[in-house]
Ligand SMILES: CC(C)[C@H](C(=O)O)[C@@H](O)C(=O)O
């Protein structure tokens with residue numbers, strides 16, 4: 001457990017800097033004696049406009065020297081789609097081998113849900129982060145002609161699937177319900193799907209106390225709205241994980257509350273924590289963004305670094321704050337202050 | 346408009362034969378003087394177990410001679426995953442060039458929804474049916490070793506994307522709201538996504554009265570539960586369409602109500618109509634499956650054949666039946682009888 005935290009911060013675009021400021025505020029009070037020395041990195045739309053750079057190698061190597069990264073939000077409508085996603089966000093996930101993309105969902109008092117009767121919802125999605133259709137192995141021929149053909153390749157390896165499946169089994173085993181649901185589409189994507197299936201079956205033999213079930217991704221979206229309480233730990237591929245976690249966020253408070261960790265469990269490179277929401281340019285600069293997802297991401301960050309107590313205090317503060325929310329609109333900094341006050345106790 | 350309908354019927358597995366019987370009952374009364382001559386084809390799990398065949402070429406050629414196909418449900422847990430999906434269901438969609446997979450969703454009185462406040466929901470998804478990750482261009486190396494690699498290729502062509510996008514624009518133009526939402530993930534799947542985007546932008550110039558918006562598939566799942574009334578016509582790729590239509594069914598009565606058409610708009614081969622639900626082996630043979638999705642699929646079939654009046658009478662009957670449903674459980678044939686009675690007027 002690092003005593004001082006060598007933190008890299010990427011505030012990013014839009015509301016990113018605003019929510020990150022509150023995240024750092026809460027981080028500070030949560031840690032007590034432990035010092036955080038944050039280094040800010042200017043990456044995102046502004047830098048790209050100014051220099052054409054998304055993530056220079058030199059910056060990547062500097063980031064690598066940190067214990068952990070906190071990211072606000074990346075993206076702006078003025079940047080062509082894909083440039084910052086592939087050139088920055090996904091590049092970080094791939095370069096730092098963030099093979100566990102961790103996204104918890106909970107419905108607690110005060111959390112808004114569009115569902116009439118969700119039941120008790122408390123699950124975590126372990127989304128694979130370094131393979132699948134996200135690998136960037138696509139290409140196109142005869143672009144912009146009537147004969148264009150555009151391919152995207154989903155690449156899946158025994159190595160890559162096994163490590164994330166094993167991580168998910170471990171997490172399931174540590175939770176009271178000990179249940180793992182894996183999601184794929186193995187009746188259509190037979191090669192990738194059967195690799196996933198065989199892997200879950202094989203690794204599962206080492207975790208006999210974890211019960212396992214399988215859902216096709218299409219059926220999983222149905223259960224997410226008709227019976228979300230059935231889920232405990234979900235493990236799935238990169239694209240299905242992207243989809244199911246946004247839906248999970250939608251039923252449990254919206255992406256304004258959804259936290260995530262891009263985790264490298266082997267610690268061969270820094271893990272990165274970020275809210276699931278985007279840069280929300282429409283409300284940027286007004287001080288009205290909800291920083292809760294960022295604060296919860298800071299909680300995941302602390303848990304990852306072994307500061308379980310501090311992490312628990314943050315999640316308790318978030319739960320208490322949600323429960324006491326009235327209709328009054330609070331500003332970004334007011335929510336941050338309220339959370340910091342609860343954390344410092 | 347064919348006067349006599351030369352219909353191929355594939356009852357299939359599980360509840361398939363039960364729901365198809367009701368579909369045919371309603372078809373008969375809906376048509377009045379027009380004759381239907383149904384030919385049954387024994388395909389599915391039973392045939393595969395008996396003969397190892399999924400869809401022999403000779404049967405495919407016989408099916409091709411029909412005006413249209415009605416399918417119940419295919420699949421059984423005793424058949425390895427993928428065998429009947431790839432070997433029968435998808436083979437039919439590809440062989441008969443069903444490039445428009447049509448899936449309407451509506452919330453009308455009596456329709457159960459898990460959403461607390463869905464608003465007015467009435468949209469149709471145009472799912473591409475012959476490209477994308479469904480093409481079966483996958484493969485695996487070193488299977489069942491620690492060095493396995495399994496790939497799946499999504500193939501997308503200007504030809505294939507343009508024809509389905511054009512179909513969707515036409516449908517949007519014919520509806521009161523004239524709104525088209527296209528769904529992809531072009532910030533990650535940049536090659537396929539940008540082909541979709543350019544195509545929608547180019548074809549859209551021919552439909553200036555149709556308003557267009559875009560959603561990433563992850564964001565689309567959010568709106569499907571927080572604001573489904575925003576959708577009018579959705580067009581999307583094969584896999585995203587698979588996912589979003591199951592979610593759409595979940596919020597608008599469940600897959601027990603969801604109808605679909607695998608349509609070949611060029612009529613170079615028969616179109617095929619089927620409920621979205623599967624074979625439900627757990628309730629098969631008990632006469633308790635809800636045949637509504639099949640009956641609604643028969644409505645889509647009639648519309649496709651140009652029998653708009655008969656189609657309208659079926660959808661009115663379904664709406665009226667849903668509105669008058671109490672808590673009493675009715676048997677499959679009772680629901681079919683009730684619908685047939687309403688259709689015959
Ligand atoms: C911005 C995008 C590249 C990203 C993803 O698809 O992973 C986002 O949707 C997420 O879920 O973190």
Ligand SMILES: CC(C)[C@H](C(=O)O)[C@@H](O)C(=O)O
Nearest residue numbers: 187188218430434435587621
């Ligand atoms: C059974 C399966 C091959 C099929 C699909 O994925 O298209 C089904 O889910 C559907 O939506 O019709």
